[in-house]
Amino acid sequence: MHKLLGLMLLISVACVAPDAPVHPGDDEEFVLEVPPGSTAIGLGPTLVDHALVPSALKWKLFLRSADGSCLKAGKFAVRRSMSMRELLETLCGAPLPDDVPFTVVEGWRIRDIDEALASEGYIEAGAYARVAEAKAVELPFEVSSPTLEGYLYPETYMVSPALFTPERLIVRQLETFEERFLSRHADEVGDRGLHAVVVMASMLEREEPNPAKRPLVAGILYKRLDNGWQLGVDATSRYDLDDWNDRSGFLRNLRDERHPYNTRVHKGLPPTAIGNPSVSSLEAALAPEASPYWFYLHDSQGVLHPSRNGDEHDRLRARYGAY
Secondary structure, eight states, rough: HHHHHHHHHHHHHOOOOOSSSTTTTTTEEEEEETTTTTOTTTTHHHHHTTOOOHHHHHHHHHTSSSSSOOOOOOOEOOOOOHHHHHHHHHHOOOOOOEEEEEOOOOOOOOOHHHHHHHHSSSSSSHHHHHHHHHHOOOSSSOOOOSSSOOSSSSOEEEEOOTOOOHHHHHHHHHHIIIIIIIIIHHGOOGGOOOHHHHHHHHHHHHHHHHHGHHHHHHHHHHHHHTTTOOOOOOOGGGOOSSSSSOHHHHHHHHTTTTTTTTTTSSSSSSSSSOOOOOOOHHHHHHHHOHHHHHHHEEEEOEEEEESHHHHHHHHHHHHHHHH
């Protein structure tokens, strides 16, 4: 009896053809997912279900002469025309990347990023905002602001929907801020401090569409700040609106003298940045351009028109209908 079983096993081994296509000609590629913790032998029934191996027994016998310990978890592109050896080599190779791009637009606020993440189904609404507003991650550098607004670098990030957490994205944004800006310009921040530079940059991002003109606007705003004037940056009064373009809400905030972001009334910088600025705005905040100007406005085409005094500013307002 034992001799018979041994003979049958030898026949089975002989019938294992590790380099022969399992289903010749079936070259349609599809994705096979190997769950974490899987073993090569334990994966056999799944491979049979997908017609990737002749049988669980033949797969097991093949593994007696092949090292299946290299099996990796993840998603793999496979074909039924593969041989068992090709299949094992594929499952031991690099899994398919499942990351997808997620773009944080320059100037977006924490709430805008949260809304975009929720619309993609990566988070429940509010999850990202709660972490960013509480600074509830390990910070790679000191942030004196009460929230992380302004430090969440706008960029296109590759994210894994299956593994996504707000904390992971926020840490990557902070690290990118450090890499792209802070590590290159730390010595230029000076006495104003990083927080003031970031807040100024966030206003420049919203106030001046032309990056080349942002140093000039920065010079005007710093001059107002240093001379005890109100900044008069109306974009700050939009900061807490659900919809940035909500005109009625904006006008309501402009009339509210208690509103902390009303820079027509309150002197100094607003409490936080009003969005997350690009590196061009951050660099403009570090290098303000000296000029004789104290005021500025934009015409209907977004073109900047600076002025030296209130009378000149009023004439420009009348000319361009800017109120």
